[in-house]
Amino acid sequence: MTPLTLAVVSRNYFNMPAWLGLHAGLFAAEGIDLTIDHIEGIEEVNDRLRSGRAQLAYGVTEHVILDAESGGHLAIIGGNVNRLPFSLIARHGIEDLKGLRGKRIGVSSLRAGSSSLIMRLLAEQGLNWPDDYELVPCGPILARWDLLRSGGIDAGLQGAPLNHIALDHGFVSLCEPRQDFQFTSLDVDTRWAEGNRDVLLRFLRGFLRAHDRFYTDRDVARDVAVKESGIEPRYADRAWEEYTRDEIFPRDAEASETGVQALIETSALIRDLPRRARTRAADYIDRRWLAEARASL
Template identity: 85%
Template sequence: MDRLTLAVVSRNYFNMPAWMGLHAGLFAAEGIDLAIDHIEGIEEVNERVRDGRAQLAYGVTEHVILDAEAGGHQVIIGGNVNRLPFSLVARASIDGIAGLRGKRIGVSSLRAGSSSLIMRLLAQHGLHYPGDYELVACGPILARWDLLRSGGIDAGLQGAPLNHMALDQGFVSLAEPRDDFQFTSLDVDTRWATANRDLLLRFLRGFLRAHERFHTDRNLARQVAMAESGIEARYADSAWEEYTQGEIFPRDAEASEAGVQALIETSALIRDLPTRARTRAEDYIDRTWLAQARASL
């Protein structure tokens, strides 16, 4: 068995295709002993690919773009969260998005991730950062959920199933963005990929089968979600329905060109990248790896 490490953001539902592949033995069937490292600091996920502690990542896609613009070697080779799965969850006392004026909103990072979505969404309602509200960098979804319940923040984006849990606990949803947006993706360092072609293709065969299995095996998805994240069966089912019906995880495992393009355009609006060399989604995506893996199934 060949050991591979996949770095992921926290222990949240975004990891379901990889979890499914692990539990169903789809990677083991390819001779791969897959370790999934759950990391709370979103910047560290892609840093581990950069320094070799991980060979692959379910990373925040904006970090691939930032790495590329800084002369790095990371590239998107597969999809993960291809469409926005979020609810903008707030305390019950907040009346609409206008009620967020002067409030504290939790985001994963000020440099990338959910901050760009919050800035874009609130700007559409006349609220602009930093004058109209405060962004609090508190880490990924689970950390935001803890701070929301404790009162440390007033609102934050939550994905299924935490959005459903929040509503059941008396919080309110101010918006339900479901646009094409490549929030997270399967990322790799091109130098490692080239030097380990056979190993990467074997991983990707498991990756392709895992995405198909997620969409076709609700019972296994429920069991895996409960085992990996500790949620109740009803919330595992509601998350599965949302992710399959909304095509949030791509059944074909491919990255979304429209989603990456939306990310590029949003980040260009709110982040100063004066030396940006690339402006098209396809400049950051390498589809040849999945194509080769699919051809060898």
């Protein structure tokens, strides 16, 4: 068995394809002894790729874009959250997006991730950061949920199933963006990939099978979600229904060129970024690896 580490952000539902592949033995069948390293700091995930402490990552895709702009070696080789899965959850008493004026909104990071989406959504309502509201960098979804419940923030993006749990606890949803947007992706350092071709292809064969299994086996998806995240089975089922209905995870495991382009355009509109290192979304995606793995199934 070949040991391999996949770094992921927190214990949230975004990790389901990898969790399912691990529990269903799909990586082991390819001789891969996979360790999934759950990390709360989103910047730390891709830092581990660069340092070699992880060989693959479910990372925030904007970090790959920023890495490329600075001459780095990270690349998108597969999909993860290809379409927005969020509800913008707020405390009771806030009735709409304009009601967030003067409020504290939790985001994963000011540098990348959910902050881009918040800025874009609120700019469409005439609210601009930092004059009209405060962004609180508090980490990923689970940390935002804790702060929302404690009153530390007034609102924050939540994905299924935490959006459903929040609504059942009396919080409100201000909007539910579902457009194509490459929020997270399967990322790799190309230097490691080129030197470990056989290992990467074996991992990707398991990765491809895991995505197909997610769509065809709700019972396994429920059991894995409950075991890994501790949610109730009814919420696991609701998350599965939402993710399969809206195709939030790509069934073919591919990254979305449309989703990457949407990410680029959003971040370019709201951030003072240097010139893009590449001009097309497709230039950030290396599809060779999945294509070769699929051909060898």
